[in-house]
Amino acid sequence: MNQGIERYLAPQSLDQALFALQELGEVTLLAGGTDLMPQAKAGRAKFKRTLMNLRGIPELKGVSREGNTLRLGALATITELLHDPLVGEHLPVLREACDHFASDQIRNAATLGGNINNASPAGDTLVPLLVLDAEVELASRPDEAIYRRRMPLSEFFVGPGKTRRAPAELLSAVLVPCPAPGHVARFYKFGARPALDISTISIGLAGVRKNGHLENVRVAFGAVAATPLRALATEEALEGRQLDAQTIARVAATARQEVQPIDDLRASAWYRQELVHNMLTRMLEHVAQN
């Protein structure tokens, strides 16, 4: 299973890691290993010649606040996010997604950066981060200095397992603006059982509540397309409209039309569309009543 690995690197600083990436190019990155190892074992992922373990890089760890932005280190584990006071206070919707993430054992090892770079359409943290307007920070070291570029998370995903990260870049952090007063957000994950499941669909919803309607609406869906995605037509149907039964019905109908799921082992496309419709309705009713 570990065939093809010729070199193992465990950099102790971001600088070391980026230098090696720039020099070597083809590198398999290891953080929590909860996706990489099963994929390699099943033959779905092939190791490159260098295996780089990122877990010793202090700059990629922890959660901090910089002005009005929360900086979530790429190596933050799901368990750390679940118990982090800043996340709990400002990003309860992300906390909730972490609470529905696999099992305790997997959460203890799995990292936020890994969940994002794995780019599964069903990745549990992706949908809440999309509705929170999160950005990814990509670091590289083309010369003597470290460069950092930022990109909205909504532009980061290209397809299943594919992102816009360049081979010489590392995802160093996720940057999330602290939500404004009146901000509401909801997350729903549908699995066949309450724990230890891959989502059949997931829904994220956010906005700022004003006089019975939502502004700056964000709606995102997981497991209904090749990537987790923002649902722009659904957002538009909801933006600024009185949250009454009529609006909720129209928004849910729009969402059902907007998603393009597939049939697979876990559910049919038809059922996924039904779930999107019914659960978005339930979430909006919950927002309207609270």
Add this chain to the structure above:
Amino acid sequence: MAVLEKSRKVVAESLIGQRIPKMDAPEKASGKTRYIHDLDLSGQLHARILRSARIHARIKSIDTRAAKALPGVHVVLTAADLPDQRPIGVAKDHFPLKGEVVRSQRDEIAAVAAESVEIAEAALKLIRVEYEDLPVVADARAAIAPGAPLIHPPRQGAPAGAAVAYTGRPDNVAMRFDYSHGDVIQAEADSDVVIEDSFKLHYVTHCCMGVSGVIAEFDASGYLTLYSNTQVPFLHKREFAEYLNMDPARIRIIQPPIGGGFGSKLDVYPFEVICVFLARAAQRPVKLVFTREEEFLASPTRQPVLLTLRSGCKKDGTLTFRTVHTLHDNGAYTSWGATTPFVMMQTFSSLYRVPHCDYHTTAVYTNNPYAGSFRGYGNLQATFAIEQHMDMLADAIGMDPLAFRLKNAQESGEVTGQGMVFKSCGFKDCLTTAATRSDYVVKRAAYRARQKDAGAVKRGIGMASMLHVGGGAKIYPSDGCGTMLKMDDFGALTLITGASEIGQGSETVLAQLVCEELGLPISAVTVVNNDTDITPWDVGVHASRTTFIAGNSAIGAAKKAKAKILAAAARKYECAEETLDLKGGFIVRKESDEALIELAKFIRGLHFSDKAELVMTTFYYEPPSVHQDKGFKGDVSATYAWATQVVEVEVDTATGIVSMTHVTGAHDVGRVLNRLGLEGQIEGGVIMGQGYALTENLMVEDGRIRNPNFRDYKLVTAPEIPAMDVSFIESMDGEGPQGAKGVGEAPAICIAAATANAIENATGVRLFELPFTPEKVYRALHGQTEKLYWAPWKPE
């Protein structure tokens, strides 16, 4: 226990009904138990099996040259290397290694023994197989269609009476079962209400925590030792001897602690025979342990069943008749799944008093995985159909379903149409206890009235009951068990029993029964139960039989020991044996409990005397049951167990998610022996039944298993487990050990049926097809499900 100083009176409580932790619990909880996976023999090689890449194909060629040349590989075997292979399995319809045709995804083509698992894996990748595809039969209905491709086509030139593997079959029919009592045609004419429905039961598998494994070793004299997880070591000695052309006396089976059985280890499977072939060829011990994926692909499943049931009753609630036709998808080969009709027909003929009953099963060959035995042995499938029809008939005549069941329930003294004799029967107590404790009648009416209320989440309650053998099942020439008991100089006992421990707690219960007879604490016993060279014969751990059969056997040996001790004590104390007893580690006077002498001291006196005697006894218990006749009639078990389970659910009609909130069970267990063990057995069985009803589904498409992993094969996890209220009905069976019955299989049987009834109560929609996964339930609730119907079929 204690001896009061002044009076020398011995005070000791009975062990029966106590909560006694399982004897193997400390070892297992601390991770010290050595399973077969933890055993390694000196010089051992590791084996892997190459399985088919096709579902149904002719093998054109197999090239193993590159695999044999790989450094570290000792042996590579194919069918061509084994001209003396003999057919295995219940119908002797396949060879361990397939040489000409593969008929299912799991089929074994080649095997490698190498220095390491990794080398063996690498060698498999070097084996080249050329196939020529044959048409795939992936559905039981397709297998009986005229002109269907044959899975085992007839072969010319086989000697008369030869096994299916040599002769083939002119059709795809693997087995037939036809049973009848009374006259169903006349009974139907006399019925006020007649209903008919089809039911479809799916594939699930055992999911033992410990995957399958075996180690085979020949000694210098050619004797074979098998380290095996079998549930039937003494039967398998004989079978292996046949497959290996050996003397059975030269085969020793040692059973390391097992990581789960549930019926999965009642048959000999190809991997076990292949491992012995490899050990024989390599002249080294060979170990073969499955991967988890292989466990899903190549271990047996629960029998999938398509079933059409026709039932009738009179307006006053009297059952009139039942006609049952089933189509069993046998898979490519025949294992015990094909014989589940033995149990299914008992439920149809005898769970309730039904004066007229016809039962017919056709088990057919397909290219699907083959089904084996699994806790409940067809009873989950039969009960699923019958208990839904009990609700439907009650509704049709406007009778409360509890009253309807009570009217038709069996009682003590009944002899059924199938010849089963119910000497002790707590069925009506089970019904009323479970109904009362769950408030079934009131809740059912209330939930039904609320079906059309606003709100997506509906509540429902449903009931189902079961009958299962509780005192063994006389299938083999003997259904007995032997015990040897010895007491050492310190009053400690070694209980040597033929009964296998598979996690069900038999060691603890057997120790308890022996200690109860001999007045000793349970800590006085060591149980030896895992080596055919040491233990006396037992037919195996199946059919909920061990507590009953091995328990009676252990009691028999203990009584003989007690009689010997008391006879010697009577001589010493010059009194009648009947006036003495054993209690709290002492020999006491029966009337006063006055201690005469510490038992251990007395035993030493016996040993180191002029007569020099040891206390060693043996006993063989054979239950007073009989074999069925050719019409499947006869009292096959020494007693029968009963249970009623009430399931409460919440159905989210916006998602189709069914949450099981409460299970109220009442079980006729004869008598509670180890209360803690019994509760564990019931709770585990309920959860297994819950998985069958709601989440577990081995997806088989075109003969291929789509979800051979725990990510997509969904076992119930802790948050889903319902609150449970379990009551024990003590019917004190006259033949049972201390009055007890076997209940190993009972708790899993009713859950799916009761859940179906609960969903109907919640939503008004009845589901005929398992499992009740969210999408399937959602489709049914939204009118997206076609009504299932299978027209009964019998071969001409």
